[in-house]
Amino acid sequence: MARKGLHVKVGELRSDIGVLKDLEITLGRIIEEPKPGEIGPTPFPSITDLRSWDLKLLKRYKPFYMPFCDVCCLCTFGKCDLTGDKRGACGLDMAGQQSRIVLLACCIGAATHIAHARHLVEHLIEKFGKEHPIDVGGVSVEVEAPVTRLVCGVRPRTLGDLEDVLDYLESQVTHLLSATHTGQEGSNIDFESKVFHAGMIDQVGMEVADIAQISAYNFPKADPDAPLVDIGLGVVDATKPVIMVIGHNVPPAVEIVDYLQENGLYGMVEVTGLCCTAIDVTRYNPKAKIVGPISWQLRYIRSGMPDVIVVDEQCIRADSLIEAQKIKAPLIAASPKNCLGLPDRTHDPAEEIVSDLVNGKTPGALILDPEKVGEVAVKTAILVAPRRKKFKAIPNVKGVIEGSKRCTGCQSCRRACPNDLPIPEAVAEAAKGNLDKLGALYAECIGCARCESACPQGLPLHSFIVKAAEKKLKEETYKIRAGRGAIQDIEIRNVGGPIVLGEIPGVIAFVGCANYPKGGEEIAEMAMEFANRRFIVLTSGCAAMSAALYKDEEGKSPYEIYPGAFDAGCIVNVGSCVSNPHIAGAAIKIASIFAKRNLYANYEE
Template identity: 35%
Template sequence: MEEKLIKKRFDPEKRFMELGKTKIDLARLCRDARGVEDDLRQAIKEDWGEARYNDWDTRLYPFAEASDLVVQDDVLLNNYPPLYTDIQTVCSDCDNGPCDLENGKGLCGLDLDPFQARLSLRVACRGCQSQFMDTRDLLDYAIKEFGLDKEVSLGARHDISDQALSIAILTGQYVRNLSHLERALAYAEAQLNKLFLASHQGTGSVFDFENMTFHCGSVLLLVQGVSELVKGSCFGFQRGADRDKLEMDHWPPPNISGGLGNIEKGKPVIAFVGDNFLPAWSAINHLKDKGLTERFEICAPGPVGLDIARFYDRVRIVGTMVNAGKWIRLGFADVIVASTGCSHLDILGEAKRVESKVIWVSPQGLGGLPDRTDSPGEELIDDLIGGLDAVWVRDVDKVGEIAVRVAQGLKGRGNYLLSEEKVKEEAKRCREDCDLCFNACPNSLLIGQAVRKAREEGLSALTPIEKGCYFCGKCEQQCPEKIPIRDLIVAALKKRVPDDKFIMRSGRGSVPEDEIARSAFTLMNSPGFCWILSCGGGKDIEDVGWLANEFTGKGCVTLIAGCGAVEAARYFDREAGKFLFEKFTCEYAVKNISSLGG
């Protein structure tokens, strides 16, 4: 029966292959290799030795499902069982609900603990969506611009078996061009759809759902690998793997000026917010073509700022994405080009308060804006300069020039920030017997105490809470006196803007195997490796930088990426007189910190 099934699944001509003197039966290596026979043959030829096949009992899972990877997950979950804290007892995921799972199983047979695991999976899937969508948009754009045959790599020092390991592990293919990336991303998107469905309808065990949550993280790494390959191969992102490894002790240079205080006054300011760097790529190319780069300030928070820094070193990275709402209400930008991102904020509302113009570029709409992608560019420019608050334009090539010309044509905006006298006046309404704002604050900031101090001390009393505030607005929702707490916080931010400066390096991209091997000779003198992962928004804005300095200074090989790198860059060693990325180099080695990018 089994042999009949194998014959049905396999073309006899493709079932066997030669590896040295050994004949390999693909049917014994892979449960179902239909459609991936050529991938398997290629992978075995490039990555296997004959002895490996003969000595190891190997199974291959090309384009793996979560259930194909349970062996690895079983080890992790048995050693580190999940702990659920914010318990939700009522399930309303289907038409039969709601079911109170504290009183027993639901009508579908789901118990309380598996329900928590299912919710965990749902959160993981939701967290992946933005990066999946932006990578899809990026890859589609690259295919239109460069074609499916465009070759891709992570850099000259990466061997084919050393690049995009998440893609190779999960799909069984070594990617060489955009066509391969298209196939890998389609696989990841299909996996996310299956996982999302299971997060609403699945009735498995805790292990089943946590296995799927791990798989969700794995396919996210695949998607990030696709994005990195496209950025470096198609859009000229600088990469350490294209440099001689002996250069890495001083490359990339610490030449990115960050912080609001580094924005030159008097110049038009264009800010890019979200995960999509393509509008910035278009705008910067327009500035270069017109010789205008010295006359404009290009700013961005978070991941898009880190992306821009890898092809344009004049960018001002103003902070982390989680704080974007605070920067926007400050009114530092004349034009905001926005796309979907990891943080949710009222871009239209915040921008309108300070008369910043918004150009929305994502495929899905925003706030009821009409889609004006097909409107003539001149008409859009005239409308925005003439008083229109925002437009929705999905053509990123078009958006670049529009943003530049609108920023050029605006005649100045009002100052909507509270004066110190107004802050003191608002602070007098804060009650001594309340502190509901403290209870609502995710960072447990002493908001009421600071506001009451501001009655006499003014803005300086608000600086400690301003640094730890990521502008969620929960304090204002709870305030019985309706004090505009976030306006007070932005006024305090304005006071410290001149001192909000830091220096950082742009991201270097992935670390090739030869550099890892070179570092191995010094690891005996190192405490080990340290990965710092942070989205920012901590209670103390300097915590991440302090940790990075401590670990790196004590001899760790430190890796950092994303908004965590931006927060770390703020750390200033007063004794050395240097910022963190000036103090340590970016080489993958002991007592160095490698910023990998967004």
């Protein structure tokens, strides 16, 4: 791969002036000479460099397709019927089409995390400089960035070094996406090989994002005793102005915390959040509060508790502005990837933006300067809170009962529900004045509100469920350990032998979005069961939050019961979604430290 900068190495240079030996000149970047034999066979691999290995895997583990759609609509020839052995106008069959759709989905995910990393790294370089060192654990973590080393064959030492890695990742996403164009790749097996490549670069992109923010924002650095922080709707002090942050990219939330602290306002305003921004802001300041995972957006907004809503990127409901308007809460969009149709106020004076938001002249604003977001969000929350008086979009008990009487029992809500919840039966009971069955649906409701969209009567069914479970909401007060980030090298050395010898049965990771069929409590139950069986249990993102939403008989959450070390019988929260590579990185470190495998550019092995 072409590299930035110029490096000249001269063994011996003779001139009339004298003789120069072993002269090296570098322009643009510092070149670190690798040790002999240190670099593996595939530094910065292209989309075909690992293809032979992929094909071996795919020959052994053959893909099986269960199409959710029988047609292809991706080009101007479509719609093409691909049922049976039919091929589309471009010649692609059903297996090829299904694997192409999977590649598209994986490219979306990879591009999202890589773009997240790019925005974050650019912001941190602007704030802290290119030479700011990468430090995810001091002397406790000498093998930092194991995924980046394994894939790219480089060891990033500064924020500036991460830019070259991102250049590579962005080029790979472009090549992968181009393969999905009509008339490009025709083999489902080669599509699947490219899916593997997308997953690999996705891991690198996430690692770049997390090691950058750990280093610059001084998040917990491989700390098994990272602080316990509050989580749950019940932890929010609604008597104060409340700011709600949603998304995945933490700089706007960090600036909100900084503005409060710099102006002596911290403690007067509640900083709360959902999804991974919430996890990361508590890594920055443990006094911030996590409300819950992605599935809790509607219930929290409609509760009326947030006075200002700040959204950055990823996992944000597309109707967040509409929902914010229902409770008369101004919304600030802080990412160019999620503008929500709002006017760009980035370069307007902060006081002018605040005035427009507080007086209702505009329902929201797009502000692409994180520092200005911090100032505007705080000032707006303080001024708008007395006017809103926690206006909510949740009906009272009488409203639920009267609304339920309009239900015709058509079953549309249940057919639309991804968890097949018995909503019609619960609504029928509510019409008689009994809200217990509606309240019982709360734990398994994923908050998608598809039931509301399907209801021909226009009933706010999700809000009915939330109202019926109001007592449970207020009791949701739990603890989660702040994301610790990387695993220490000494921890790997301590568990390597016991894992190989079977004394530690394995490592289990709970990751992913909170859309579980039976609610999040099962995540906590499984995590504790594996910990009791001496597994090393890791969590991240929404799964880490779900694991926290449980109490034993003594009122303790799993993170209070089990230690946070990478060891048998422990439960480890590594952090947000972009912290996932610390989990893969632990496995890579075991191979590198304990099994003495080459770490650099050696992905296939």
